[in-house]
Ligand SMILES: Nc1nc2c(ncn2[C@@H]2O[C@H](COP(=O)(O)OP(=O)(O)OP(=O)(O)O)[C@@H](O)[C@H]2O)c(=O)[nH]1
């Protein structure tokens with residue numbers, strides 16, 4: 340039996356099993372088994388290339404992948420908001436590979452990747468599913484594009500495909516700490532009263548992974564799925580922006596329903612050039628960029644061209660973004676602004692920066 344059949348068999352067993360406190364442990368075991376089989380598939384799709392032109396060199400301050408069913412208007416949107424020219428047509432699977440475009444918005448350069456349509460079964464390799472998901476895994480933000488009359492169904496299918504490949508959307512990593520030991524058994528420490536998962540389930544899951552000695556600190560009311568996520572190393576946590584395109588085809592009633600179901604979605608009509616500005620703003624905001632200003636030693640800061648970085652970045656990451664050599668040749672850094680305790684504070688590579696900080700990098704040979 341192949342991996343896919345085994346997964347299917349386990350999934351069917353989950354569907355047949357009643358969900359209650361008494362079966363929590365058994366369900367946990369089944370889910371852990373599925374996760375282990377899925378790992379093989381995830382490793383295949385994220386290890387190198389994928390081939391067929393799906394290797395795209397990243398550029399800009401952040402990368403967005405366009406994920407949606409065939410013909411929902413991904414390429415039309417890309418062409419509207421970037422400098423790219425991706426072929427658009429009324430038939431499905433017009434786009435067969437990844438097409439990059441650059442959006443310059445405010446002070447940021449956002450790379451947007453147009454992709455072929457995703458279909459049900461993508462995670463098992465249908466269409467160019469594995470390659471699409473591979474690109475999604477390496478992007479910073481996923482823009483999920485839906486159409487008005489099938490929005491919910493499309494959304495559910497897409498999230499199921501992505502979730503099955505280890506991608507978590509708008510979720511934070513589980514607040515669980517696993518400290519593996521060489522002996523001493525498994526001790527489970529729950530830091531809050533409301534953590535409902537029972538120890539038998541936790542034991543079963545860890546046992547399935549062959550982890551028999553560890554201190555596990557659980558700091559949130561964790562589900563079995565998130566417990567498994569904390570053990571698996573290949574989970575990736577992505578922000579998503581939901582865009583409902585072809586809104587020109589929806590009447591008022593449909594729009595109202597969509598608004599209720601997708602509260603944060605941006606409504607767009609790509610062919611009518613409507614909603615593009617809102618979409619750009621939404622993408623920019625969701626990136627949570629911070630602006631950093633460079634100041635030469637003893638000189639004035641350059642306030643015109645900030646360095647755009649992801650929130651919470653370190654001095655080392657900022658140095659690397661400018662030039663790898665600066666990072667490796669750095670003697671020390673001085674900072675002014677929100678993250679500095681005092682003006683001109685000398686900081687190390689691990690210091691975390693804030694929006695509006697001014698930095699001076701001083702090289703070793705200076
Ligand atoms: N009515 C309407 N049609 C649209 C809109 N956006 C795109 N279309 C049409 O939808 C069709 C598909 O557009 P594409 O941009 O090629 O869609 P795609 O998602 O890139 O398609 P694939 O690459 O095949 O997955 C074209 O005929 C577009 O003109 C829109 O906002 N409203």
Ligand SMILES: [Mg+2]
Pocket residue numbers: 413414415425426427433434453454455
């Ligand atoms: Mg296309």
